Amino acid sequence: MLPDRTPTQRLTGRPVRSNRSGSSRLIDAVAVLANSGILTDHRETSWASITFAGTRHGMTWLFSGAEAVECGEAFIAALPDHEFRIPGCLVADATIVEVSSSQLPEPMMTLTIEILLLEEA
Numbered sequence: 001m002l003p004d005r006t007p008t009q010r011l012t013g014r015p016v017r018s019n020r021s022g023s024s025r026l027i028d029a030v031a032v033l034a035n036s037g038i039l040t041d042h043r044e045t046s047w048a049s050i051t052f053a054g055t056r057h058g059m060t061w062l063f064s065g066a067e068a069v070e071c072g073e074a075f076i077a078a079l080p081d082h083e084f085r086i087p088g089c090l091v092a093d094a095t096i097v098e099v100s101s102s103q104l105p106e107p108m109m110t111l112t113i114e115i116l117l118l119e120e121a
Contacts, residue, residue, distance in 0.1 A: 054118035
């Protein structure tokens with residue numbers, strides 16, 4: 001990975017404009033929390049209630065290798081109570097949806113999470 005590029009830039013391979021969306025900021029914030037995890041899938045759907053609007057994000061993260069799996073375990077512990085700081089947005093819910101792991105040929109863990117990102121009024 002290139003240290004001078006954000007996770008969103010590494011995913012898309014192109015520079016991100018300074019006027020970044022809440023979604024790209026969310027991906028970057030979760031990537032910091034995931035540490036050595038690799039984002040393998042991201043889905044975004046619009047979400048609204050009578051009083052709030054936002055987006056629901058589904059993400060799948062891969063942790064490959066013993067040290068990375070330890071980071072994945074720390075990620076599981078930290079995510080539900082983590083306070084994200086995303087300008088103009090509020091993370092209303094962050095949930096671990098699925099965890100799968102294997103030990104051979106090397107330790108590996110795959111996590112699926114869902115995050116509800118609301119737009120601040």
